[in-house]
Amino acid sequence: MITSTPTARELLTIAVDVAREAAATAHRMRVEGVSVAATKSTVTDVVTAADRAVERQVVAALRQRRPGDAVLGEEYGAGESGPADPDGVRWILDPIDGTVNYLYGLPYCAVSLAAEVAGEVVAGVVRNVVTGEEWTATLGGGAWRDGQRLHGSTATDLGQALVATGFGYDAGRRAHQARVVTELIPHIRDIRRMGAAALDLCLAAEGRVDAYYEKGLADWDLAAGGLVAREAGLLVTGLSGRPPGPDLVLAAPPALHGPLHDRLVDLDASGGP
Numbered sequence: 001m002i003t004s005t006p007t008a009r010e011l012l013t014i015a016v017d018v019a020r021e022a023a024a025t026a027h028r029m030r031v032e033g034v035s036v037a038a039t040k041s042t043v044t045d046v047v048t049a050a051d052r053a054v055e056r057q058v059v060a061a062l063r064q065r066r067p068g069d070a071v072l073g074e075e076y077g078a079g080e081s082g083p084a085d086p087d088g089v090r091w092i093l094d095p096i097d098g099t100v101n102y103l104y105g106l107p108y109c110a111v112s113l114a115a116e117v118a119g120e121v122v123a124g125v126v127r128n129v130v131t132g133e134e135w136t137a138t139l140g141g142g143a144w145r146d147g148q149r150l151h152g153s154t155a156t157d158l159g160q161a162l163v164a165t166g167f168g169y170d171a172g173r174r175a176h177q178a179r180v181v182t183e184l185i186p187h188i189r190d191i192r193r194m195g196a197a198a199l200d201l202c203l204a205a206e207g208r209v210d211a212y213y214e215k216g217l218a219d220w221d222l223a224a225g226g227l228v229a230r231e232a233g234l235l236v237t238g239l240s241g242r243p244p245g246p247d248l249v250l251a252a253p254p255a256l257h258g259p260l261h262d263r264l265v266d267l268d269a270s271g272g273p
């Protein structure tokens with residue numbers, strides 16, 4: 001059977017439809033009331049019934065539209081999709097990024113859905129569950145929020161930069177991350193810890209923060225927001241020539257990337273537990 005590879009645009013159209021339905025479910029379940037269903041890596045790493053329900057809904061919707069594709073989701077892993085065809089399409093899903101905000105009713109949580117082809121992210125959408133703001137990108141096609149093309153911050157002075165970051169759930173890791181922030185904060189305008197990595201990347205893409213860094217991100221935190229940031233012209237890297245990943249993700253416009261990168265290396269931001 002000959003199957004043609006879908007274009008990034010086609011995959012984005014599917015991603016947006018599915019993410020909108022998913023965000024509507026998350027929003028409805030929030031209005032009905034949420035509570036902790038289970039804990040994961042630590043007692044503060046929680047999962048609600050909505051995280052699971054949204055992931056199941058997205059997987060079912062993708063199965064219906066593109067039955068042969070692989071899916072990686074935060075809550076159920078690769079599920080029944082089995083090993084991904086190395087040349088095929090794989091969807092990467094964070095059903096609710098910012099679960100702690102979701103639990104507390106803070107309006108900073110999102111559905112994040114990306115499509116990879118042959119191991120490269122080519123399309124992604126991040127949709128704020130509460131506000132309905134939506135960021136999209138396709139590889140080579142730019143980054144967008146609600147019809148507006150994004151270009152990142154024009155800031156050039158690290159001393160004036162508003163930098164977003166986040167902390168992991170493990171106490172030892174948080175302690176290391178807090179030490180890094182303590183040493184960084186005298187050299188920047190201020191820090192923001194808003195609580196959803198995918199949205200932080202989108203805000204950096206839009207210049208609503210000047211840059212973002214965090215250690216400990218998983219594929220589902222990074223896939224869609226990372227593409228949005230790159231397509232907005234940001235450099236999205238790890239430290240010391242490494243690609244972005246669990247060790248560190250740094251997303252910054254070119255003028256800020258070098259100075260912030262060097263500071264983070266000096267502070268051993270990718271080190272610790």
Ligand code: IPD
Pocket residue numbers: 094096097098099100165166167168194195196197198214216217221
């Ligand atoms: C978390 C959020 C948080 C970040 C953590 C993530 P979750 O994702 O994105 O902002 O600091 O590293 O694990 O658990 O809410 O999906």
Ligand code: CA
Pocket residue numbers: 094096097098197220221
């Ligand atoms: Ca997440």
Ligand code: CA
Pocket residue numbers: 051074094095096097098099
């Ligand atoms: Ca999540």
